[in-house]
Amino acid sequence: MGSLAVVGSGIRPTQLTPECRSAIVAADIVLYVVADSVTAATIEGIAVESVDLGRLYAPDQNRRLTYATMVDRVFEEVDAGRHVCVVFYGHPGVFVDPGPEMMRRATSGGVKTIMLPGISAADALYADLGLDPGRDGIQMFSATDFLLRRRDIDDSVPLVLWQMGAIGQERGATEPERKYLGVLAERLAEIYLPGHRIVMYEAARIVGYPPSLDNGTVETLTGMPLTRASTLFIPPARTVDVDAGVAEQLGLVDD
Ligand SMILES: C[S@@+](CC[C@H](N)C(=O)[O-])C[C@H]1O[C@@H](n2cnc3c(N)ncnc32)[C@H](O)[C@@H]1O
Known part of the structure; x- marks a missing residue:
């Protein structure tokens, strides 16, 4: 066999x-x-x-x-x-x-x-952006799935959207699809305040080259550089306080 x-x-x-x-x-x-x-x-x-x-x-x-x-x-x-x-x-x-x-x-x-296993774009992103998912957690979706299912987002947790260059696309095109970036920008504007930083990311595929990191905001998303390998990183919008009761239950209260 x-x-x-x-x-x-x-x-x-x-x-x-x-x-x-x-x-x-x-x-x-x-x-x-x-x-x-x-x-x-x-x-x-x-x-x-x-x-x-x-x-x-x-x-x-x-x-x-x-x-x-x-x-x-x-x-x-x-x-x-x-x-x-x-x-x-x-x-x-x-x-x-x-x-x-x-x-x-x-x-x-x-x-x-x-x-x-192999080294994925997520692993490269952790290294290039200095992002440790052990700190605030991580939320990851394909951009299309994020829109289609209106995923619930916790804005205190980093958000990573994959397949940015293929939103709403079912065919095997080689060029990035920009048509629905506006739909994504509208949805993100429901979650994040104006001016919130976003990063269009592409890990280097050639040894010795730097990654491509383009900073923007939700309002500038539709004009940002885009390839079929683009992944969008959105940092948290706020921090979350420790629950004092749970800290006490866990014995994590300073004397
Ligand atoms: C079909 S998935 C394949 C993912 C791959 N199996 C992995 O583990 O990274 C393609 C998506 O992965 C991400 N991706 C692939 N290459 C990338 C790169 N060089 N930099 C950043 N993201 C990349 C993009 O979101 C792209 O749309």
């Missing part, structure tokens, strides 16, 4: 971990979706056989159909009894629709399967 390893390659070529590299080298075939040509060349250089699944994206096709085709292509190989490794850039279980679906299908078919 075949096996399936779903692994992450990180955000830039130097972030491919030794365990993910080993999974790529050990596989009979590697199918990959990565965001830079150096990582693609590395995979092709160390894999016995490799297939670029990114070629399945088509500008006019619904992404869900593309993901289903990716899953089917992977299972052609798994069902043929091969040891298969699938590589997604970043972390393979973070904002990757087909990754968890591949894991589910493999597990339900009794196929030996593993997911290996």
